[in-house]
Amino acid sequence: MSNLSDAKEKLKKFIAETSFKSIDKIQDDSMIFRDGIFDSMGLMTLITFLEENFQIQVQDTELIEENFESVNAIFRYLEKKSSN
Amino acid sequence: MGNKTKRPFTRNILIFDNIKSECDKIVSKLRDDVYHRLHRTGGVIGISGGIDSSVTLALSVLAFGSEKLLGVMLPEKDSSSDSAKYAQKLADKFGVKAITENITAALQGFNCYTRRDEAVKKVFPEYNPSNHKMKIGIRNSGLLTNLPPVFSVTIIDENGNEQTKRLPVNEFRQIEAASNFKQRCRMSMLYYHAECLHYAVIGTPNKHEVEQGFFVKYGDGGADVMPIGHLYKTQVYQLANFLGIPQEIIDRTPTTDTYSAEQTQEEFFYQLPFQQMDLLWYAYENNYLPEEIAPVMEIKAEHIKSIFTNFNRKFKTTEYLRMAPIRD
Known part of the structure; x- marks a missing residue:
């Protein structure tokens, strides 16, 4: 996965644009769902974004907090997917 | 959210002690709302053979008399045939005139089915x-x-073989938006009859539907008054028994009656049986602590905390549905 290096910035930009939040409010450890930044539609939009931008397929069994709760969690998930 | 005096939390906390008095209050308010606030002379109700519209109709009969009500059945090609059967039975029992307005052709005019099926085919080409x-x-x-x-x-x-796939966001939105034509067509037809008769449209959503956003804006959420909009489902059932709603209607599992395959409301939206949902929602909106209600509900406090977090998100993210047009 060649574009993983700038993944965090891309992710933050996407989250900020989709949720109408200022990008400096989106920290690596911000709890995206627990803090109400994203709802159901946000999660569905995020999945589509990841699949289209990082050439991965998100499996239903992977839809857990450990993989999606924050920018850090999503980054670790992308790393794991790229090493498979 | 509510800030009432807290009572000890029990499994019976939502049961009305005096159902007749509660019923009288709702009926009196409904009559007053329609006659004196809305200045209309009766009511039009969309009847589906479900528990909510049945209780709404029975309450309206007490408020206005059966001669000042019109029940409208609004089937379309995906509707269950049971809906019309039970709705007619209800109207007969309460002596209310009921008519059928099939909205299939109107929905075809909107390309409701074509637009929905186009999105489904993107996920399942077959x-x-x-x-x-x-x-x-x-x-x-x-x-x-x-x-x-x-x-x-x-x-x-046709052989009953099921396939399920997660929906990409755009396809989900298209299916939902196309399906919402159904509730919006029904609303238009109810207002047609209401305006012809100088009646009000009596809406049928219950408290969960209103507060958790399980309704279509300007669809089933489009009405002049919602007499059971403040009632938990437990209370709706209690009223149904009190008002003599036919037992077959009381015993039916609430469905969405929106898609061609049958689907319960629990499966589609609530994810909890209504008895649990009612008690947990009551506890959530009245600020009971998870630890306080865990022993009564026999659910771990940490799970209750997660459920409350989800309730909070549902309430907040559906605010848009309950908002009136912004004017200032």
């Missing part, structure tokens, strides 16, 4: 609406985690 049924549902239970649920589409062939 989907053929003439020999498949379809429904959408929740893929992952969002209640015990802090991740919200995502939606899936299921197709079922």
Whole structure:
């Protein structure tokens, strides 16, 4: 996965644009769902974004907090997917 | 959210001690709302043979008399035939005139089915609406985690073989938007009859539907008054028994009656049986602590905390549906 290096910035930009939040409010450890930044539609939009931008397929069994709760969690998930 | 005096939390906390008095209050307010606030002379109700519209109709009979009510059955090609059967039975029992307005042609005019099926085919290219049924549902239970649920589409062939896939966001939105034509067509037809008769449209959503956003804005959410909009489902059932709603209607499992494949409301939206949902929602909106209600509900406090977080998100993210047009 060649574009993983700038993944965090891309992710933050996407989250900020989709949720109408200022990008400096989106920290690596911000709890995206627990803090109400994203709802159901946000999660569905995020999945589509990841699949289209990082050439991965998100499996239903992977839809857990450990993989999606924050920018850090999503980054670790992308790393794991790229090493498979 | 409510800030009432807290009572000790029990499993019976939502049961009305004096059902007749509660019923009289609702009826009196409904009469006053329609006659003196809305200045209309009776009511039009969309009747589906479900518990909510049945209780609303029975309350309206007490408020206005059966001669000042019109029940309208609004089937379309995906509707269950049971809906009309039970709705007619209800109207007969309460002596209310009931008419049928089939909205299939209107929906075809909007390309409701074509637009919906186009989105389903993007997920399942083999989907053929003439020999498949379809429904959408929740893929992952969002209640015990802090991740919200995502939606899936299921197709079922003539032999009963089911396939389910998670919906990409654009296809989900298209299916939902197309399906919402159904509730909006029904609303238009109810207002047609209401305006012809100088009646009010009596809406049928209950408290959960209103507060959790399980309604279509300007669809079933489009009405002049909602007499059971403040009632938990437990209370709706208590009233149904008190008002003599036919037992077959009381015993029916609440469904969405929106997609060609049958689907319960619990499966599509609530993810909890209504008895649990009612008590947990009551506890949530009256600020009971998870630790306080865990022993009564026999659910771990940490799970109750997650459920409350989900309730909070549902209430907040559906605010848009309850908002009136912004004017200033």
